[in-house]
Amino acid sequence: MKKIAIAERPDWKQTAENLGFLFHTIDGEPYWDERGYYQLTLAQVENDLEDPTQELHGMCMDLVDQVVRSEALLDRLGIPSAYYDLIRESWLQGHPHLYGRMDFSYNGTGPAKLLELNYDTPTSLYEAAAFQWGWLEECIARGMVPARADQFNNIDTRLHEAFAALHIKHPFYFASMKGSVEDKATTDYLRLIADKVGIESRHIDIEDIGLLEGRFVDLDDRWIPHLFKLHAWEFIFQEDFGAAIAASDTQFFEPAWKAILSNKGVLPLLWELHPGHPNLLAAHLDPDPCATVPKGWVRKPYFSREGANIQLHTEEGQLLEVDGPYNDAPYILQQLAPLPRYGDSYALVGSWVIGDQAAGIGIREDDSLITKDSSRFVPHLILD
Template sequence: MRRLPYGPVRDGWRLTNYSLGLTYNDTELPDGTMESYWQEGPYYEFSQAEIEELETATATLYAMCMEAGDWMVQQCPRRTVEGRRQGYFAAVCTPSTCFLARIGIPEYAHEQIIRTWFDGDAETWTHYDKDPDMRLPMETPDFSPTVYGRFDLWYSGAGSTPRLLEFNAQTPTSLVEAAVIQWHWADQTNLTRHPWRQWNSIHDRLVGWEAGDGEPANPGAWRRNIDKLREARTRLPEKPKIFFAYETSERTGEDRMNVAYLMATAEEAGYPVELIAMSQIGWDVAGDRVLFVPGPGQESKAEPIDVIFMLYPWEWFWNEEGGKAFFRNMADPTKRGTVWIEPPYKAALLGNKALLPVLWKLFGDDPERGRYLLPAFFAESSKAATLTSYAKKPVWGREGGSVSLIRDGATLVENPSEYGADGRYVVQELCELPSFDGLEGTVHPVIGSWLIDGEPAGMGIREGLGVSGLVTRDSCNFVPHIIA
């Protein structure tokens, strides 16, 4: 792994990137100056062995996360039939008896977190029968599709071991630049003769590819997931319409374009699609249905939503007014409730920093798998006090918000934000990002390792400048890579 600071600069690269979907390239800095988010010129070069190491680490970490999710579910009293029989809104869980309650997830959401976690597992899945307060084993499990996720990894190249920094399991962005922009950059610059110019099969794994040269066809994440969903929900048409929702208050256009790209891959896979705003998701009080409402006063044109992808944090959704209705809809015993992609468990079990101390608890002593982890603990625990150099992270946080880095007891970097107001934090042993020479100073890269349908699929690299760049935040740049 090495950083090449003086790579080729393509003629008209800004317009090329814009035409491919990178409409949010220019970032305004605090002093009012504009900076290019995409770095044209510098790039990273990896050996095939290094790529294989990253791929192995990604697959191993995901398998560990699946075991960690099982452990978390086991800590919730509502996982048992007896607990659930006490009613949908019963006060069964407390922070002292339930892991989900301890990290701040409202109890009414626990059942659907657990249900979607076990979807597809015939031995453990339970559901409502005609009495909504009774759950009985069923022979035909439901299915909750999950399409993508991204691990953020520390890695400095050959001789080092990738280490997990966090898992962006529900709402990862930088997908357009990782899947599309850097792929075209590698093709246009022709920097390598390697048969695989990049570790980057993100697009193909989403859309699928046809059989050739004796290889079996890969249907892709969309077709594979929707086919499984239709097996569980036989009333759905062969090509159910998939809505794609984004939050319009995000003004740069990044959320919109990441959602639009995913929508384009679903359409390429053969499904009818529609791009909507989160504010256009409505509720049919009489029918207990989730609706797409085109606009104010257009309730007569409302359309039921069977399947929707939502780039919006579940931890916001379940704390907002009306959240209970959407979770009750998910529990429809006739399986007519809306199917949400990504499902609630992606945020509750995997997409928050509480995952880190759970992984360390389960695998920290494992010489093979534990090497991909850093010691991590809840901030209030006695073990946390033994660390003198650590990263302090809010359980519910994004884009480096409210992350502090402490080295030998002294604060190295702080990034104040609104996150962490609930006082829930974890600490993780400090592992400062690697340092490389850039044109404007020292840069610090973090590896974004992508998963498509649970399988390693490619890499994007973000890098920050100087000491403040040791915390990767929304102002950090994207830099492409090749395989040497």
């Protein structure tokens, strides 16, 4: 795995905006960054990323089956007891799911190490599935990269298959928080796929969802039969409408059982079930979150997002910390697997699971060992 410098396409910003990719630049800084690309071999992709993602996903599904049958484990994950039955029934009744993303530390030479699971509301979907594929096609057409170059990217195809398999006949609503350009882009992309497989789709802001006689409704009081929501279950569990979900007849995506896998408390559980697994890092509950993080370890809150409230202590003694709002839940300690450094940037590999299939990767960079909301998305290709 190596990073290769390359010229930007002179018209890439116009291309992005024509396609609705409006957050390619955030606060004047690049989010999409095609001044370079990551090059991997086919063996690295298949053996070190695709196969482990598939295996870890199976382990995660087995873990969910154990957790839903144990109130002690549900309690250990900080899930409110009022929602045990909702989560349990969503799993036992086989409520379908669409997607998830695993984040890995991987430098091309050893086993990829799982840093965390993003299985409820992962973003960076459009840029991974569609825009980086378009980048590759255009670069090949313009002679900027070899014609034999490929990409580990079946995300779009798998999403089409996943939506088609739902056999949905009623309107499917896609909801994001009002004013979030990135989240709206994610839901718009998924809506486009739903439309292509014959599902009627509608957008609604999460703040505009109402409750009428026990049913979730839109602004015209129309029933919402199917709802994809870019709003985390741990937030819903704290909101007034959360209590109405069990008795409503709305099908949720992602389903309630994803609350288990969007919780960093599962990382110690995975380690306890599979100690020494080459793709897992040692992890345990943090008995003293106020103590200094030991060298070679990382402290993470259960519900941290985009690096917030992460504390990291390198073996050399460097202590890094990111502020944030996620300080009201338990913490874990996870063995440090430092991200590889390329020039002045540290690279994180996000490996996508669509349905139950490993489907592709997206790579983000940060100037720090902790990947934050200011990270950059950099395309990749496969070339032997």
